[in-house]
Each structure stands twice: as structure tokens, then as C-alpha cells.
Amino acid sequence: MAEVDDDVRAVAAKISSPWSRIEWSSFDPLQCLIEDVPHDHHAAFLHTGARAGPDSDVYLCWCDGSSTQWLEDLECCMHRPDPLGTGCTIFTGHPGRCDWQYIDPEQVAAQAQADQLIKAWGLSRLFKSPD
Structure with missing residues (x-):
């Protein structure tokens, strides 16, 4: 976990x-996105790149x-068409998995397809996602 330094912010x-x-992280302090296994380099989503x-x-x-804190503007594998089928772009070589690798891929795919249809048909969401 890390508090964002005022100068870095x-x-x-x-x-x-x-x-x-620009979407900013709603978490304070920020938490590293890799599971609790020994590692020394940490990164947490800060805002839209x-x-x-x-x-x-942008990751802190x-x-x-x-x-010392620094910023990196990184391609996030969650933005890819098959986010769970590609290597992590942030934690390459780290021993753990990113927290989004625990997401149910079928539910994510179904929700993404539904969102695309709603957008294509110009509809607004009439219901809220159960997650």
C-alpha cells in the first residue's frame, strides 16, 4: 500500500x-495489484492514461x-480483446498474478458483448449489473 506523494500527484x-x-483511482492509499507473494516492485492504477x-x-x-515513487503510462492487458489470454503488461516476470486474473472470464465476456449491443442499438441500461 502507498500514499501518493503530493509532488507525484x-x-x-x-x-x-x-x-x-480522466478516471482517477478511488482508493487511498493505493494498493499494489499483485497478490500477496514476495516481490519488491509495486504498481497501482492511478488514473486514465x-x-x-x-x-x-497511469500507474503509481x-x-x-x-x-521514491514514479509514474508509468502503461498499456493494461485488461484493455485487450482477450485480457486473460495474454501476458500481464505491468507485472512481467513477477511471481504472482494481477487481481483481475481472478475475474470470471465468461461473465466478463458476456457483459462486454451486452454493453456493445446496448451501445450499438443506442439503448440505455435499464438494469444494473449484478456485480
């Missing part, structure tokens, strides 16, 4: 995004035993 706020709305196609997200990064 100020730099992060200056990173532009191709999207009209600066690139589209492939989409990226830090190492155990150091107060």
Missing part, C-alpha cells in the same frame, strides 16, 4: 488523456524500502 495531474473524462489505441493507464510505482 501534481505531476500525474499534468498528464493529458485523449478521453474527455495518455494514449488510445492501445489504451494506457514504488519499491519496498524506498520512499
Whole structure:
């Protein structure tokens, strides 16, 4: 877990995004996205990234035993068509799995397809997802 340093947050706020709305993490402090196995490099989603196609997200990064924090604008495998079928783009070489690898892929695929149809047909959601 890490509290975002004020100077790092100020730099992060200056990173532009191709999207009209930048989504910031709602967590404070931020928690590393890798499961609880020994590792020293940590990363946590901070806000929507600066690139589209492939989409990226800005991650706060830090190492155990150091107060230094830095930002990385990374392509997130969750933005890929088959997010669970590709290697993690953030934690390459780490011994654990990203938290989203525990998501039920069939439910994620069904929800994504439903969302695409709703958008294509110009409908609004009449119901809320059960998750």
C-alpha cells in the first residue's frame, strides 16, 4: 500500500488523456495489484492514461524500502480483446498474478458483448449489473 506523494500527484495531474473524462483511482492509499507473494516492485492504477489505441493507464510505482515513487503510462492487458489470454503488461516476470486474473472470464465476456449491443442499438441500461 502507498500514499501518493503530493509532488507525484501534481505531476500525474499534468498528464493529458485523449478521453474527455480522466478516471482517477478511488482508493487511498493505493494498493499494489499483485497478490500477496514476495516481490519488491509495486504498481497501482492511478488514473486514465495518455494514449488510445492501445489504451494506457497511469500507474503509481514504488519499491519496498524506498520512499521514491514514479509514474508509468502503461498499456493494461485488461484493455485487450482477450485480457486473460495474454501476458500481464505491468507485472512481467513477477511471481504472482494481477487481481483481475481472478475475474470470471465468461461473465466478463458476456457483459462486454451486452454493453456493445446496448451501445450499438443506442439503448440505455435499464438494469444494473449484478456485480
